[in-house]
């Protein structure tokens with residue numbers, strides 16, 4: 515393995531009370547304490563094994579996601595986190611996802627005792643009708659209870675996830691933003707609803723017919739952007755808004771193309787190999803198979819120069835800070851501006867992209883056209899004659 519300075523960790527907890535209508539993240543709805551405990555043990559063993567193979571100089575961030583990590587019984591969660599802490603020491607940012615219906619007093623107490631410093635709460639909307647439409651468990655009574663517990667007991671960092679482009683109700687998204695920003699949590703994510711192919715919503719034509727048309731969705735989104743700005747949240751990534759200094763360091767590591775290790779069924783990693791090439795590692799997306807396989811059973815593939823460079827564009831252009839020319843040059847020995855000269859000058863002229871100060875970044879309006887900018891870039895990247903290798907990280 516190549517020597518590298520810092521690694522981010524993602525741990526996947528594959529359990530949910532029920533499947534939300536739109537989601538295709540890997541999770542199971544049939545589980546008991548024993549299977550949770552086996553899964554946590556196996557995550558720890560896999561983590562230890564991967565870290566002894568990779569030997570990063572430090573662990574920068576940890577993110578426990580899912581699935582629904584707040585479903586882990588508090589005593590089991592406490593033991594799991596203690597083991598992680600003794601294996602990894604203190605990290606820069608330690609986040610966990612929580613869903614309102616399973617967020618408890620004991621859960622919050624365990625997090626505080628075990629140095630977890632950031633919660634990402636899956637709100638989606640404060641409308642009971644729309645939570646039902648989305649097929650979320652819990653409803654607003656669970657949400658109110660969770661919010662009260664957070665007010666009373668949580669002193670750490672907090673992010674709330676909201677959804678846009680769900681059935682339109684007048685001022686709904688702005689009301690949700692106002693409610694999500696009470697007590698000024700540092701971070702709010704507003705994701706556009708994506709109906710994943712494998713989800714139940716994808717097959718429900720009646721419900722799909724209730725989704726807003728493009729014009730309505732754009733107007734709602736623009737109003738939301740104005741509201742978030744008015745109340746002090748800076749859009750640092752297409753769907754993520756933070757009070758300055760409260761950005762998610764873990765997600766920034768993904769977007770800045772830093773190495774990360776994912777552990778758990780269905781988890782992915784991007785890590786360097788001994789030729790300094792990026793390797794995409796995928797763990798099987800089936801809990802029972804994952805539990806039965808020996809630790810270290812995963813599929814790996816090296817990323818080609820072209821694919822890895824394209825990923826730098828895709829991830830970098832999602833952020834307001836954009837792509838660092840210096841960082842890109844260090845990895846590929848290429849100037850990113852010279853890879854896409856025609857598309858770049860067209861997009862600079864139309865005001866969608868700014869190329870200045872060693873960075874290529876979307877302009878404020880350009881952040882809403884990132885997909886189309888990237889399509890332009892990808893066409894030109896395909897014409898490029900790529901060198902044989904690169905040197906990452």
Ligand code: SF4
Pocket residue numbers: 529530532533534537538539541580581582613636
């Ligand atoms: S959205 Fe979250 S809670 Fe709902 S099924 Fe997906 S992972 Fe589970």
